[in-house]
Amino acid sequence: xKALRSKNPITELxxxxxxxxxxxxxxxxxxxxxxxxxxxxRYDNYEIKDLAEVQDQEQTTVLGKVQxxxxxxxxxxxxxxxxxxxxTGRYLISVIVFNRPYLKRMLSIGDQVTITGKxxxxxxxxxxxxxxxxxxxxxxxxxxxxPVKAGVSVKRIRxxxxxxxxxxxxxxxxxxxxxxxxAYKLAGKAQAVHTIHFxxxxxxxxxARRRLVYEEFLTYQLKLKAYKRLKRASxxxxxxxxxxxxxxxxxxxxxxxxxxxxxxxxxxxxxxxxHAAPMNRLLQGDVGSGKQSLLQ
Numbered sequence: 001x002k003a004l005r006s007k008n009p010i011t012e013l014x015x016x017x018x019x020x021x022x023x024x025x026x027x028x029x030x031x032x033x034x035x036x037x038x039x040x041x042r043y044d045n046y047e048i049k050d051l052a053e054v055q056d057q058e059q060t061t062v063l064g065k066v067q068x069x070x071x072x073x074x075x076x077x078x079x080x081x082x083x084x085x086x087x088t089g090r091y092l093i094s095v096i097v098f099n100r101p102y103l104k105r106m107l108s109i110g111d112q113v114t115i116t117g118k119x120x121x122x123x124x125x126x127x128x129x130x131x132x133x134x135x136x137x138x139x140x141x142x143x144x145x146x147p148v149k150a151g152v153s154v155k156r157i158r159x160x161x162x163x164x165x166x167x168x169x170x171x172x173x174x175x176x177x178x179x180x181x182x183a184y185k186l187a188g189k190a191q192a193v194h195t196i197h198f199x200x201x202x203x204x205x206x207x208a209r210r211r212l213v214y215e216e217f218l219t220y221q222l223k224l225k226a227y228k229r230l231k232r233a234s235x236x237x238x239x240x241x242x243x244x245x246x247x248x249x250x251x252x253x254x255x256x257x258x259x260x261x262x263x264x265x266x267x268x269x270x271x272x273x274x275h276a277a278p279m280n281r282l283l284q285g286d287v288g289s290g291k292q293s294l295l296q
Contacts, residue, residue: 023151040144064088
């Protein structure tokens, strides 16, 4: 299986200079594929909702029309608080926006606006974290949120990932055979990586995660199997020769006949014991299934 190990340094991505590259390196992002593999840890859902369906203190996005002239107040040195009345559905609410004084000159009564924020039901107030004129972008209802450090914002990571898909559309190679993808109904690698960053909805996100989780577990299993094979080849055990007459005499002495499953397991154990490679076997079965008889 091929892992994403591109030789393309992150500085080949348009918009990434030396300073930004240093900041990205603090996040473990050194190549373009490191960026593709830098998955979001959650998503902000900007799907438009009716406030009747929104719980108190829940983050939500609404579409409405401005009903009053914005009121702007300053406090502190450079801090501001803007309030405006907005009609959304059958709710006339107050929208509070902090530190965006420029909105006052941009908004007029009757303007359509899209607002994201925390809904305070008792006060009929929405504390906005995102506010813009017009309808929402239907292709950006699910916004990825990435772990970041000083110097790199979530918005910057989003922009860089979009640019990477645009600039390097064919860099992500498929590493699962078609037979496996068909058998388990798995999405393609490139599609899954794109969807994990920019999902259309919950269903597509689930399919992308399913593909990537399957690949991760399969890779782990293959590495574990290869390790066991190398270990068996490098170690030498002590082969045992079993006296078949004594074995049959012991089996006949048992107060019960061995089941088909017991005979099968016994045969496998004897084969392993006859080889020079060390035997590493777990004998598993329900209580009273006859495990002790085989061990004797």
